Amino acid sequence: MVTDTGGIDDKSFNQSSYQGLTEAAAADPNVTAQFLPSTTTADYASNITSFIGQKCGIIVTVGFLMGAATSKGATSNPGTKFAIVDFPQAALTPTPESNVDALTFNTVQDGFLGGYLAAGMTKTKKVATFGGQKFSTVTIYMDGFWDGVQYYNAKHHTNVQVLGWNEKTQKGSFTGNFTDLTAGQRLTTTFISEGADIIFPVAGGVGLGAMKAVQNADAAAGTQKVNAMWVDTDGCVNAAQFCKYFITSVEKGIQTAVKVAVLSAAKGTFKGGNYVGTLANGGVGLAPYHDFASKVPAALTAELATVKAGIESGKIVPATKSPV
Numbered sequence: 001m002v003t004d005t006g007g008i009d010d011k012s013f014n015q016s017s018y019q020g021l022t023e024a025a026a027a028d029p030n031v032t033a034q035f036l037p038s039t040t041t042a043d044y045a046s047n048i049t050s051f052i053g054q055k056c057g058i059i060v061t062v063g064f065l066m067g068a069a070t071s072k073g074a075t076s077n078p079g080t081k082f083a084i085v086d087f088p089q090a091a092l093t094p095t096p097e098s099n100v101d102a103l104t105f106n107t108v109q110d111g112f113l114g115g116y117l118a119a120g121m122t123k124t125k126k127v128a129t130f131g132g133q134k135f136s137t138v139t140i141y142m143d144g145f146w147d148g149v150q151y152y153n154a155k156h157h158t159n160v161q162v163l164g165w166n167e168k169t170q171k172g173s174f175t176g177n178f179t180d181l182t183a184g185q186r187l188t189t190t191f192i193s194e195g196a197d198i199i200f201p202v203a204g205g206v207g208l209g210a211m212k213a214v215q216n217a218d219a220a221a222g223t224q225k226v227n228a229m230w231v232d233t234d235g236c237v238n239a240a241q242f243c244k245y246f247i248t249s250v251e252k253g254i255q256t257a258v259k260v261a262v263l264s265a266a267k268g269t270f271k272g273g274n275y276v277g278t279l280a281n282g283g284v285g286l287a288p289y290h291d292f293a294s295k296v297p298a299a300l301t302a303e304l305a306t307v308k309a310g311i312e313s314g315k316i317v318p319a320t321k322s323p324v
Helices: 013-027 043-053 064-076 108-121 136-156 181-193 204-221 240-245 254-267 298-313
Strands: 059-062 082-085 100-105 126-131 161-163 198-202 227-232 246-252 273-277 284-286
Touching: 013 059, 013 254, 043 059, 043 064, 059 064, 059 254, 064 082, 064 100, 064 136, 082 254, 100 254, 108 126, 108 136, 108 198, 108 227, 108 246, 108 284, 108 298, 126 136, 126 181, 136 161, 136 198, 136 246, 136 298, 181 198, 181 204, 198 204, 204 227, 204 240, 227 240, 240 246, 254 273
Parallel strands: 059 082, 082 100, 100 273, 126 161, 126 198, 198 227, 227 246
Antiparallel strands: 246 284
């Protein structure tokens, strides 16, 4: 696996991807997991080339930024199998390659559920979201979150505001990377000062900075008034020190998708193409409430179940399309 610049322990998509790789190794004695870290984007191509030279059975690349390097490696080495997280087949250049398994996730769906839940839980009627960089794999979460809040407003005749993003204008707040925790903390502090009491960072490890701001705000207030939702993985597992602030996490099943791709390569059943995780196939969803299990009203949980069923059936259609 070649990591993105966030690193192997980013508490987010790099870490989840490698967990999928190590689970595949645990399941099949013919699989050995290893990774190369990318300190900068310039490392992507050289890391991929290094693994090609080692004749790896499959090379997993992680993140939208790695699309070009993965495309080049796959085109030049048609006998090498690749899987890429968060990058659709159609975006591969110059053409989609049959030796690439594109692992994508329709996170507008569970983002919608997260937004609906946030709108039902906010006390200030203001919630906030921000991204690391303005990529479609980031903004699809933010679109879903925004849409879910608007749907809640329409159903309950409320006016919960979303700070940091507007799905209609596609304008909002970004830290510019997935590594600057200070930027995440600073931006979140601003949102809190503007009245937001639920924060949804879509920024990989930068979200840890956001959580520091949440923690500081509650320490200053002397009570827990600001909470959050984690992204990609279950925050109570991967960022356990902040678990008491997580109402839920808006997850994508990266771990399982990577594991399946690697095992298919090991077993000789690998096929390139698109995998799309959805609510219906379990590829995306909300994590358990953990410390909020007794705090989320039963009526709101029931509404979420109805909304989820509506999205799965097509009765409720979030504004953003599937990433494929």
